[in-house]
Amino acid sequence: ETGVTQTPRHLVMGMTNKKSLKCEQHLGHNAMYWYKQSAKKPLELMFVYNFKEQTENNSVPSRFSPECPNSSHLFLHLHTLQPEDSALYLCASSQGWDSYMNTEAFFGQGTRLTVV
Amino acid sequence: GENVEQHPSTLSVQEGDSAVIKCTYSDSASNYFPWYKQELGKGPQLIIDIRSNVGEKKDQRIAVTLNKTAKHFSLHITETQPEDSAVYFCAAGVSGTYKYIFGTGTRLKVLA
Numbered sequence: 001e002t003g004v005t006q007t008p009r010h011l012v013m014g015m016t017n018k019k020s021l022k023c024e025q026h027l028g029h030n031a032m033y034w035y036k037q038s039a040k041k042p043l044e045l046m047f048v049y050n051f052k053e054q055t056e057n058n059s060v061p062s063r064f065s066p067e068c069p070n071s072s073h074l075f076l077h078l079h080t081l082q083p084e085d086s087a088l089y090l091c092a093s094s095q096g097w098d099s100y101m102n103t104e105a106f107f108g109q110g111t112r113l114t115v116v
Numbered sequence: 117g118e119n120v121e122q123h124p125s126t127l128s129v130q131e132g133d134s135a136v137i138k139c140t141y142s143d144s145a146s147n148y149f150p151w152y153k154q155e156l157g158k159g160p161q162l163i164i165d166i167r168s169n170v171g172e173k174k175d176q177r178i179a180v181t182l183n184k185t186a187k188h189f190s191l192h193i194t195e196t197q198p199e200d201s202a203v204y205f206c207a208a209g210v211s212g213t214y215k216y217i218f219g220t221g222t223r224l225k226v227l228a
Contacts, residue, residue, distance in 0.1 A: 002161065031214060042120070043160075043205065043218040050214070090159050094214070104150065105216065107159030 003027040006091050006108035013081065014116055021076040021111045023091030030095060032074040033105065034066060037088040049074065081115045088112050118143040120208050122219025130227050135193045137222045139206035142187070146208040149189045150216070151180060154203045163204075164191070167211075196226045 004025045013019050025032065034046040048056035049068040063085075065077040074091055091108040121140045129135050141149075147168035152160035166173045166180045166189065173180050179192040189208075193200055203223050207216040 002159065004159070006159075033214070040125075040220065042220050045215065048214050055214070092159075104162045104165070107152075107161065109157065109159050 002106045002108065004091060004093055004106050004108035006089075006111050008111060009109065010112045010114075012114045012116060013078065015081060015083075017081075018077070018079040020078065021089055021091075021113075023074040023076075023108055025072055025074075025091075025093040025106070027093060027106060029093040029106070030071055031093060032068060032071070033092040033094075034074065034076050035090040035092060035107075037090055037110065043090070047076075078113075081113075083115050086113055086115045118208075118217050120206060120217045120219040122206050122222060124222060125220065126223045126225070128225045128227060129196050131196060131198060133196055135191075135196055135200070135224055135226075137191045137204055137206070137224070138188065139190070139208070139219050140186075140188050141208040141217070143208065143210070143217070144187070145210050146187075146217075147211050148209040149180070149182060150207050150209070151191050152205040152207065154205065154221075156202075160205055193224075196224075198226050198228050200224060201226045 007022045031050045033048050036044040045058050046060045047066040052068050063080050067075040088110045090110045092105040094105045150165035153163045154160040164178050164180050166182050177194045182189040203221045205221050206219040209216040
């Protein structure tokens with residue numbers, strides 16, 4: 001148990017559906033992340049929030065919409081996805097960053113998304 | 117763009133043997149290098165990390181080495197056990213930022 005919980009663990013959705021992924025961290029961290037993990041590709045950073053403010057949108061299509069209502073919760077809203085969006089979506093959190101240190105990122109177990 | 121190359125993509129070793137995974141990074145500003153282990157059905161978990169002011173770090177059966185000049189860093193696992201079987205990811209990051217560039221992963225199989 002890493003202290004980062006993602007729900008649901010598995011999701012199958014049609015291309016016209018709207019669904020949301022949820023992430024919750026119990027570690028008191030200030031930064032939260034969404035990553036996409038596809039087979040045989042590096043982890044792709046999608047969004048970053050630091051103190052609830054979005055600091056990165058890594059050229060992600062608008063059919064993915066993040067929401068961070070507070071430092072403990074992060075959502076990824078999905079609509080009109082494509083089959084190529086099928087992947088493992090990982091949430092992570094960390095203490096945040098300063099000028100001197102990087103801190104460990106704690107990952108959730110991921111949501112396995114299949115778009116049909 | 118910046119990238120991290122990781123080799124090999126798959127690695128099979130006999131139980132008790134050593135395993136070595138190598139990564140090369142391109143951003144010379146990188147100064148933080150974590151290694152993550154991802155077991156089936158789980159998210160990646162940090163197993164060891166090294167900063168650029170250190171050339172080597174060891175934690176029991178796991179060690180990491182860093183060659184800043186060559187921009188190489190490696191993960192060494194000694195006396196491998198079946199429970200070491202997983203996918204291992206290297207990453208390179210810059211202090212003061214949130215951006216880790218991950219490698220493509222190495223699937224390690226330890227054969228009993």
